Amino acid sequence: MTxxxxxxxxxxxxxxxxxQAILLALQWRTxxxxxxxxxxxxxxxxxxxxxxxxxSYVTFEYSRTxxxxxxxxxxxxxxxxxxxxxxxxxxRSLFRAFEQAFANQRDGA
Numbered sequence: 001m002t003x004x005x006x007x008x009x010x011x012x013x014x015x016x017x018x019x020q021a022i023l024l025a026l027q028w029r030t031x032x033x034x035x036x037x038x039x040x041x042x043x044x045x046x047x048x049x050x051x052x053x054x055x056s057y058v059t060f061e062y063s064r065t066x067x068x069x070x071x072x073x074x075x076x077x078x079x080x081x082x083x084x085x086x087x088x089x090x091x092r093s094l095f096r097a098f099e100q101a102f103a104n105q106r107d108g109a
Contacts, residue, residue: 013057020050038097041090048083052076 024046031039059072 009060013053016053017050020046020053024050036094036097038090038093041086041093045083045087045090048079048086052079052083055079 024043027039027043027046030036031043055072055076059069059076062069062072
């Protein structure tokens with residue numbers, strides 16, 4: 001792997017981790033303030049996203065040794081799939097709650 005590609009890969013991994021950590025902090029803070037279950041669900045999805053990034057990094061490093069880490073690829077695919085399903089469910093629940101709150105505010109005004 002060329003140095004330029006490796007640098008870009010490391011940048012993408014680092015930025016992904018930082019963004020996920022910031023999102024997790026915001027989700028957790030809002031969950032603590034509101035207690036809304038959708039935010040807990042989204043936070044769980046974000047943790048799974050962090051796990052996925054970690055597994056992807058390990059898979060990348062292991063594959064550089066010349067091995068084909070099929071089990072790690074399959075594990076990362078499973079974690080990513082679970083992360084997407086849980087994330088979509090959490091966001092759907094959050095949007096539904098937002099729509100209800102908006103409707104209640106509009107009807108009450």
